Amino acid sequence: MKTGVGEIVTFGRGRQSLERSVWYSGWLLTFLANGEDTRGQFxxxxxxxxxGNVPPRHIHHREDETFYVVEGEMTLSVGDKTIKAMAGTMVFAPRDVAHSFTIDSEQVRILVMVAPAGAEGFFQECSVPAPSMTLPPPAETPYSEIQKMMALAPTYGFEFVPPKQ
Incomplete structure (x- = not known):
């Protein structure tokens, strides 16, 4: 029987944690909490x-995804709805609903939560360790990396969908 006693879990040094950061397709990603940290919950x-760094429209079949804009501006499309999101905006993208976004400001910093955990493995497999807490140099994602992402997507319950006509 549960006693109602909570548990406090800490996750290292957050943004300053180079050992938990990767360069992924033009992004600097820092894993603030992964499935191992949260018992798979998120x-x-x-x-x-x-x-200019925009992911293709896609669907997560296993998890819900929540975006919180910390700095900058972006436009998010979830299903048939589109919102201009500025700092302080939170957008929820439920599983099985196509979503995409564009970056409107020169740079954006967002917090992304997936629940349950698991999707973070995709980013870990398709990235390289960040040598510093900076953005990678601007570059086109090589076709071989795109092929790798497309091949890994089903393993993580992702589906890339054609753009809306």
Whole structure:
């Protein structure tokens, strides 16, 4: 029987944690909490990128995804709804609903939570350790990396969908 006693869990040094940070397709990602930290309940990532770095429209079949804009502006589309999100805006993208976004400001810093955890593994597999807590140099994602992402997507319950007509 539960006694109502809570548990305090801490997750290292957060944003300053280079050992938990990766460069992923033009993004600096820091894993603030992963499934191992949260008993699989959720993963929380800080993601930073610049204008023009836009993921394709996609669906998560296993988890809900929540975006919280810390700095900058972006436009998020979830299903048939689109919102201009500025610092302080939170957007919920439920599982099985297509979503995408564009970066409107020169740079954006967002917190992304997926629940349950698991999707963070995709980003870990498709990235390289960040050598510093800075954005990677601007560059096109190589076709070989795109092929790798497409091949890994089903493993993590992701589906890339064509753009809306």
């Amino acid at each position: 993963a929380l990532m800080e993601q930073v990128t610049r204008k």
